[in-house]
Amino acid sequence: MSETTTNKMNQEEMFREAVLENDRRIYSICCHYFGPGDEAKDAYQEILLKIWLNIINFRGDSQLKTWISRIAVNVCMTFLSKRSKKSSVFVPLSYIDCDSKTGDGDDNHEEEEAKFRFFEEFKKKLSSPDKILVTLYLDEIDYAEISLITGLSEGNARAKIHRIKKQIKKEWEDKYGTR
Template sequence: MGSDFYQQSILPYAGIIIKICRAYTHSQEDFDDYYQEVCLQIWRSKDSFNAGSQWSTWVYKVALNVCLTNLKQRKQGEKHFVSDALPDEVQDDLKAFNSDDINVLYNAIKHLSEIDRAVILLYLEEKSYSEIAEIIGANTNSIGVRITRIKERLNKFINAQE
């Protein structure tokens, strides 16, 4: 992967990738592996990008697909990763995620179904209902109801933990 591609097409979206990978992993080692795999798959699939969509939408789709695929593989006992250290820029972004409130929220999000995790992460990124529907492959009309139900489940889980 060229450093120009990484600097211009991945690094500006590192926050997105971090949030998605964090929601689908339980350890720093898994997070590092998922993050690197997402970056690699974005680079590999860049020629498949549909210019009719926004690049950030493409990054979300690739990141979610990689995380969901890797989650299934890990559940089945398969491992395909080689882990190296994350770039300094990404390490800096990770430091922003160490507050207790954010950790509580991510812990609650991890208890949602895989698709509901994706929906709430996209909602927290202030994506429109139509963008969320496009990314996860759902009907736009159902997204609002789904988000309301997810918020209720998150509130119940967080309140039960206190």
């Protein structure tokens, strides 16, 4: 068997394993940026293509899931920068689950809608780097991985997320009172 054939088989195996282990993470990052829909699916496909083209060169300097998350964030940011004057949609995972349908008789629907609208207004005030931090934090990525993905020190990432959480809590309380 030639070296090219062996590399191709390794690439296929590595890709298959990477996607199986990180499929949900990749799609939820896409949904954070675009909500569930065609744009998230397009970004997802682009991410898979980038992984396929580069998996054979993965050196293992970081965890595979960190490397894949960084690709996902970069692709989503590129998609956002290519948009024509449409406003970006950055949706917190706590409000949208890409795998589920919305319930028809949900008693908390109005409250969830208020939270969603509030967060949509709040996120418009955030810089792109802060939006990335919030995305990763809401996707339950630990601070060490956030540090590797963003290039910030772990302490700086932790401090920025803490500041954003305090800011959102203050603005919520100013608008709706304490809950």
